[in-house]
Amino acid sequence: xxxxxxxxxxxxxxxxxxxxxxxxxxxxxxxxxxxxxxxxxxxxxxxxxxxxxxxxxxxxxxxxxxxxxxxxxxxxxxxxxxxxxxxxxxxxxxxxxxxxxxxxxxxxxxxxxxxxxxxxxxxxxxxxxxxxxxxxxxxxxxxxxxxxxxxxxxxxxxxxxxxxxxxxxxxxxxxxxxxxxxxxxxxxxxxxxxxxxxxxxxxxxxxxxxxxxxxxxxxxxxxxxxxxxxxxxxxxxxxxxxxxxxxxxxxxxxxxxxxxxxxxxxxxxxxxxxxxxxxxxxxxxxxxxxxxxxxxxxxxxxxxxxxxxxxxxxxxxxxxxxxxxxxxxxxxxxxxxxxxxxxxxxxxxxxxxxxxxxxxxxxxxxxxxxxxxxxxxxxxxxxxxxxxxxxxxxxxxxxxxxxxxxxxxxxxxxxxxxxxxxxxxxxxxx
Numbered sequence: 001x002x003x004x005x006x007x008x009x010x011x012x013x014x015x016x017x018x019x020x021x022x023x024x025x026x027x028x029x030x031x032x033x034x035x036x037x038x039x040x041x042x043x044x045x046x047x048x049x050x051x052x053x054x055x056x057x058x059x060x061x062x063x064x065x066x067x068x069x070x071x072x073x074x075x076x077x078x079x080x081x082x083x084x085x086x087x088x089x090x091x092x093x094x095x096x097x098x099x100x101x102x103x104x105x106x107x108x109x110x111x112x113x114x115x116x117x118x119x120x121x122x123x124x125x126x127x128x129x130x131x132x133x134x135x136x137x138x139x140x141x142x143x144x145x146x147x148x149x150x151x152x153x154x155x156x157x158x159x160x161x162x163x164x165x166x167x168x169x170x171x172x173x174x175x176x177x178x179x180x181x182x183x184x185x186x187x188x189x190x191x192x193x194x195x196x197x198x199x200x201x202x203x204x205x206x207x208x209x210x211x212x213x214x215x216x217x218x219x220x221x222x223x224x225x226x227x228x229x230x231x232x233x234x235x236x237x238x239x240x241x242x243x244x245x246x247x248x249x250x251x252x253x254x255x256x257x258x259x260x261x262x263x264x265x266x267x268x269x270x271x272x273x274x275x276x277x278x279x280x281x282x283x284x285x286x287x288x289x290x291x292x293x294x295x296x297x298x299x300x301x302x303x304x305x306x307x308x309x310x311x312x313x314x315x316x317x318x319x320x321x322x323x324x325x326x327x328x329x330x331x332x333x334x335x336x337x338x339x340x341x342x343x344x345x346x347x348x349x350x351x352x353x354x355x356x357x358x359x360x361x362x363x364x365x366x367x368x369x370x371x372x373x374x375x376x377x378x379x380x381x382x383x384x385x386x387x388x389x390x391x392x393x394x395x396x397x398x399x400x401x402x403x404x405x406x407x408x409x410x411x412x413x414x415x416x417x418x419x420x421x422x423x424x425x426x427x428x429x430x
Contacts, residue, residue, distance in 0.1 A: 005154050005232075006058040007098055013082035014074025015070035015120030018128070022136065023075075033136065034076050035126040038143045039069030041119025042082035046105065048112040055155050066117075069143060074242040082119055092158045092236065093274040106341040108158060108236075111203065116151070120144030139422050145377060154232055159197055159211035160331055162237035164265070166257050168281040169245045174314040175212045178324060189352050200324060208331055235269060238334045239276045239327055246281035246294045246311065252282070254294065254300045264411030266308070275331040278308050280323055285313040360405045367416045368409070368427070370402055379420045390409035 016038025023031025044066055068081035095104040095116065105114045123141035130137060151363065163171045179198025196212040213234050234240070242261065244254040258279065265272040279302060282293045299309045312319035358372035378396050397403050406417065411427050418424045 004118075005152070006055050006062070007146070007150060007152050008058055008064060009060045009150050010044045010087070010117055011065045011148035012044050012085075012117040012120040012146045013066040013068040014146040014227060015039070015041045015122045016071045017143045018077035018123035018125040018140030019072035019074065019077075019079075020126045020138060033126040033130050034074060035140050036072030036074070036077040036079065037125050037128070038072045038122030039079035039081040039144070040122050041069045041146055042066030043084045043115045044087065044117040044121050044152045045084050045113065045115050046087050046089055046093075046095060046107060048091045048093075048107050049088040050091055052088060055093070055153055055173075058153065066146075068146070069119065069122050071143075072140070076125070076127055079122060081122075084119075089153065090155055092156050094154045094345075095380065096152040096154065098152045103341045103343055104151065105343060108340055108400075116399065117147040117149060120146050135371075155213050156235050157197065157213075157233040158209070158236050160208040160237065161200075161210040161239045161241060161327055162234040162239050163210065163212045163243055164234065165243040165263055166245075166261065167226065168250065169243050169257075170314045171212045171243050174243060174280070174282065174312075174320070175210065177317060178312055178320060179210060184367075191423040202324060202328060206328065208328065209242075211275055211403055234265070234272065237275065239278070239330045240265075240272070241278055241280055241327065243280045243282050244298070245283050245284045246285040246298065247288075248294065249283060249286060254298055258298075258302065265344070276334065277378070278310060278326060278330070281309055281311045283314050284318065306396045358400065358402060360402070360409055362409065367418055368406055368411055370406075370417065370419045374400060375402075375420050379423065 018038050019035035021033070021035045023034045025031060044064065064085055065089055066085035069082045072079045072080035088109055091108060092113075093107045095107065095114075097104055100308050104116060105111065107114065121144040123143040126140045128141075129139065137203065143342065163175065165171055175196055175198055178200050197212055198212075199207055201207045202212055211233060242258055244257055245252060246254055248254060262273060275378045279298060281298050284295065287294060295311045303309060308326065310319055310323040312323055314320070358370060358374045361371075363367050363369055378393070378400075406427065411417070413428050416424065417427050
């Protein structure tokens with residue numbers, strides 16, 4: 001089955017905990033701390049595999065977790081780093097944060113490899129906390145927590161030209177005539193359920209990639225039928241060929257069909273109508289002379305709007321060459337920049353989750369105690385023994401609202417504050 005949209009869970013590796021141990025050797029009765037640092041957790045890395053063309057593999061596995069770092073060891077041994085988890089996707093895959101809908105990465109163009117979630121840093125062993133006043137520290141830093149996220153992957157076909165139109169107007173026949181693609185062709189609706197790509201070769205001119213976007217119906221922009229699955233594939237195209245049944249072999253009005261499809265394109269993404277568009281008035285080989293000229297009627301309706309109309313027969317090949325060279329001219333005048341989706345998601349949001357909480361309480365000794373997931377996370381990736389780490393801690397206490405809450409509960413200068421399991425200090429207002 002073709003799959004162009006999946007939802008998966010990804011989680012980086014947790015950092016290994018720092019180790020608490022002391023040097024124990026013969027003739028060294030009071031060795032110092034020698035607990036090693038924990039290993040770094042594995043990253044979640046997405047990589048483009050040009051041998052893939054669907055997201056079908058993700059239908060069978062929706063959970064991807066990188067390896068965690070190992071705990072530090074004795075004798076200053078650092079724990080082993082967790083291996084990165086490489087997730088291969090086809091070119092053209094856009095990765096979204098499932099909750100917010102923001103773009104995390106567009107795996108297209110030059111962006112062939114992207115680290116989406118970083119593994120947790122390894123915690124520092126107790127060898128890092130020895131000072132002149134604390135020569136036997138009994139604690140080590142825990143490894144930084146893993147990052148986790150539900151993401152949505154969408155495959156948006158990369159092609160220069162997209163074919164649109166109602167079902168059974170001859171798009172697949174046209175594609176098979178002008179390219180080496182061999183789509184399934186039959187006289188019933190929705191023969192094409194997967195986007196078909198082919199390369200057009202022009203004598204004396206540059207070729208281009210063309211995609212047959214499966215047949216659209218009214219309401220597609222609202223998800224009717226397979227609307228969203230179809231429409232997302234045209235977002236990268238530079239030029240749109242709108243194929244209609246000029247002969248009305250099924251009794252449809254080609255002018256009404258064109259306006260209906262353009263309305264769906266505009267409802268889905270208004271920028272799609274800013275792309276150059278041409279109309280291929282197909283099936284002219286079966287137009288009967290009854291005193292009307294349906295091709296001229298289509299021209300009268302759309303050429304005043306700047307949309308050129310080309311009469312063709314995908315079956316006999318009549319008019320096809322003129323259409324292709326006109327499309328090549330439009331591509332030559334198009335800014336030669338890939339249509340990429342800009343990154344909108346900020347990884348730092350993961351480390352400052354507004355849903356994480358903290359609590360301030362006062363114990364029987366009058367000591368203010370600050371606890372909670374937000375505090376544990378901060379302590380897990382902050383080395384308070386360094387100047388930079390302590391500066392970060394001070395800013396965190398202010399930015400997160402902890403200081404405001406302490407003052408609201410009546411803290412005064414000189415009062416004792418315990419943060420988390422082990423950090424203790426006297427409060428003085430800056």
